[in-house]
Amino acid sequence: MAYDVLVIGSGPGGYSAAIRAGQYGLKTALIEKDPYLGGTCLHVGCIPTKALLHTAEVWDYFRNPAAQGIACDNPRLDYPKVLERKSKIVSTHAKGIEFLMKKNKVEVIRGYGRLLGRGRVEVLSGNESRTLEAKNIILATGSEARMLPGLAPDQKTIVTNVEILARTEIPKSLLVIGAGAVGVEFASIFKRFGADVTIFEMLPRLVPVEDEEVSKELERQFKKQGIACETGARVQNVERTENGARIEV
Structure with missing residues (x-):
């Protein structure tokens, strides 16, 4: 046809x-x-x-x-x-x-x-x-989540945006790897919902593609909310534990 x-x-x-x-x-x-x-x-x-x-x-x-x-x-x-x-x-x-x-x-x-x-x-x-x-x-086939070495999603502890949006319970603690637009959204959402949130970014600042003033203000607001921000942090190893995972940077 x-x-x-x-x-x-x-x-x-x-x-x-x-x-x-x-x-x-x-x-x-x-x-x-x-x-x-x-x-x-x-x-x-x-x-x-x-x-x-x-x-x-x-x-x-x-x-x-x-x-x-x-x-x-x-x-x-x-x-x-x-x-x-x-x-x-x-x-x-x-x-x-x-x-x-x-x-x-x-x-x-x-x-x-x-x-x-x-x-x-x-x-x-x-x-x-x-x-x-x-x-x-x-x-117009779109995109998919970038898979990082040693951080393959397991549908339980390590998840992408797809799995976290489908979860029916708020996690007690959450580590967000990557402080681009998607990462900072999830950090903000789940911190406000009551999770203990940490966000890692391997570059020197949050939302690194935005203006430096934006990054500084966002980090200030995140710290005010109680979100731990770690920049220049590159994940070296992930060890799965009984209650989640242990991350080495």
Whole structure:
């Protein structure tokens, strides 16, 4: 089957490109290997973390309501409800993307897209395979968590953004390795939720790609919140223990 445009990947780049192609009247298909549209950003990235950040900020006020002029006795964080709210937000956005695909006549194809060559894409779905042809192919396959030597995720002690967002309990203590945008978000979220948080960054400052003034202010705020910040810290060894892991830097 021939298309004007084939898009592989349904994250923000992919679905936006597919919508615009559809708006121009081009015969367009969007290939996605996961059962949902929206990619990492919507499901295990930007959107769920911002939902948790907002709840964490609200909870921070309720931990000391009197300082805000609020009379509230014994407030309690219901973490399963927090996760439920996060999931509802994600689901609403995902349904919105599905609606936009239909509205703009973009065909959604479920499966793993593989570029065969100029104008040809193989789509694998289960044990089935088919080849599609297109005048234009857009690769919007996104990214994945960087794996560090000796720190392969085990789904229990060492986790990525995917696993930590799926956990139903707040960890008692958390070491965040990497102080980029993702790392500092999780450090802020779980510290406010009550975890003992330390953040490591191998470069000389937090959020090293930002202006130095931003890094200094963020580190000041983190230390004020009780987040231990270790810069210039490179992980040398990880020893798994009965209750977690021991890190050597």
